[in-house]
Structure formats: structure tokens, C-alpha cells
Amino acid sequence: MIRLDTIKDIIVFLLAYIPPLLVFAKFWREKHKNIIVLIIITLIYLGGSIFTQNLLPFILIIFDIKFIKSAGTSYLDNKIDNTYNKTKFGRDINSVLKFDYNRFKFNGRNFSIFSALKLSAISYTVSLLISIVETILLSRLNVKLEGQEVVSWMSSMQLWRFIIIIPVMIIFAPVVEEFVFRWLFFEKIFKNRMGIYLSALISSLIFGFAHFNLRSFPILVWIGIFNCYLIDKKGYWYSVFNHFTFNFITTMALLIDKI
Structure with missing residues (x-):
């Protein structure tokens, strides 16, 4: 029988640790980076987060913020006929987040x-x-x-x-x-x-x-x-x-x- 503490840990893991990974993975795939490297990063992240608590999510979020910073430029570079780029998942993440770096002042200015x-x-x-x-x-x-x-x-x-x-x-x-x-x-x-x-x-x-x-x-x-x-x-x-x-x-x- 699964202990209550284990259920709590799973819920926290899903709520707090998985979302940064999903954002990272979506950016990674849309930038056409190596899928094997992404799988390796994912496995290290999932295993390491269990023992390091917020450390690996913190590191991944730093990368996510850098990706968000590049989103506006990437969007402009890939824009075609003033319409959003489309992927099989819908709007690409660059188009969705193209204003977020400045909008939420991730740069700290x-x-x-x-x-x-x-x-x-x-x-x-x-x-x-x-x-x-x-x-x-x-x-x-x-x-x-x-x-x-x-x-x-x-x-x-x-x-x-x-x-x-x-x-x-x-x-x-x-x-x-x-x-x-x-x-x-x-x-x-x-x-x-x-x-x-x-x-x-x-x-x-x-x-x-x-x-x-x-x-x-x-x-x-x-x-x-x-x-x-x-x-x-x-x-x-x-x-x-x-x-x-x-x-x-x-x-x-x-x-x-x-x-």
C-alpha cells in the first residue's frame, strides 16, 4: 500500500518539478536540438530531482528563462506572412512567449x-x-x-x-x-x-x-x-x-x- 508521504511527494513532484522540464523540452524540440541529448537530460533530471530537491529544477529554470529571452528573436526570424508559425501541437512556444521576457521583467531591469x-x-x-x-x-x-x-x-x-x-x-x-x-x-x-x-x-x-x-x-x-x-x-x-x-x-x- 502506498504511504501518504509518498503520495504527497508524487503530487509535489508533478506540480513543481515536471512543469519546468516540459517548458525546457518544448523549447529544445522546437530548436531542433538532439532528441537523444534531451532524453539523457530528462533521465538525469527526473532521477536527480528526487535527491537534490529544488536544485535541478532551479538550474533548469535558468535555462528556461534564457530560452524565453530568445523567444522574441526566434519568433521574428521564423515569422512568415505575419502569421504564427504552426506545429503539429499548435502555436509554437516562441510565438506564445515572444513578449514574456520583457513583459515579466525576467531580465531584472x-x-x-x-x-x-x-x-x-x-x-x-x-x-x-x-x-x-x-x-x-x-x-x-x-x-x-x-x-x-x-x-x-x-x-x-x-x-x-x-x-x-x-x-x-x-x-x-x-x-x-x-x-x-x-x-x-x-x-x-x-x-x-x-x-x-x-x-x-x-x-x-x-x-x-x-x-x-x-x-x-x-x-x-x-x-x-x-x-x-x-x-x-x-x-x-x-x-x-x-x-x-x-x-x-x-x-x-x-x-x-x-x-
């Missing part, structure tokens, strides 16, 4: 650390208020909910292992999760089909669900919705920074407690 800090402060303050209200309600209802498993896991970890895992939590995870849940799910899959508000809500609910924790679910949904606003109005790296801030504060609190 005009990113203001002061503006990002201000927005993250607002987001974290609301998170604290949500946590306070949730704590009061749970106390009155006499309901006890466990914290996130990853927090408990890191709390019980030896210091040297904890230090090694810090980049995974505060750098790799924000880059991966914002790329998947905000850029791909919210912007590219849901938004044009459902509108901005419903797509923000649904993608954020999926984001919260993927963490499998009722105690932190309202805060995660809030972070998801706020980051949908950030990527849509400010750019990808603003949503990454807000995610980074939240993870950084939590991780540093655990580190201080260990020390």
Missing part, C-alpha cells in the same frame, strides 16, 4: 530593492495578521493543527545539514515555485481562460494545497495571491523576492533557535 522590501514588508505584515486571527479562531474552537512538515524537519536537523539546506529554502525554492505557480499556472495557463481574479485565486489555492498543511494554508494562499499581483504588475523577480523574504525570516528564526 528596473528592479528596486527598496520597493521590493516595502512590498515584502506589507505582505509579511498581512501574513502576521492572518496568523494571529487564525490562532485566535483555532484556540476558541479548541482545534490543534500541526505546523509545516518542512519546518519540523528542519528543526530536527543537525546544524551542518541545516546550513547546507539554507540555499534550497531561501533561493532555489522561491525561484522554482514562482516560475511554476505564478508565471506558468497563473499567467500562462489560467489567466487567459478565467480572468485575472479567478486565476489568481485558483493558482494560489493550488500553491497552498501543494504544501499539505492546514495550519499554514491561509497564509500560503495570501502569499500566492499577493505574488500574483507582484508578477503581473511589477515582474517575476518581485514575486521571487517576496517569497524569498518569507522563507528567509522563517529559516533564520530556525537557525537562531538552533544556535
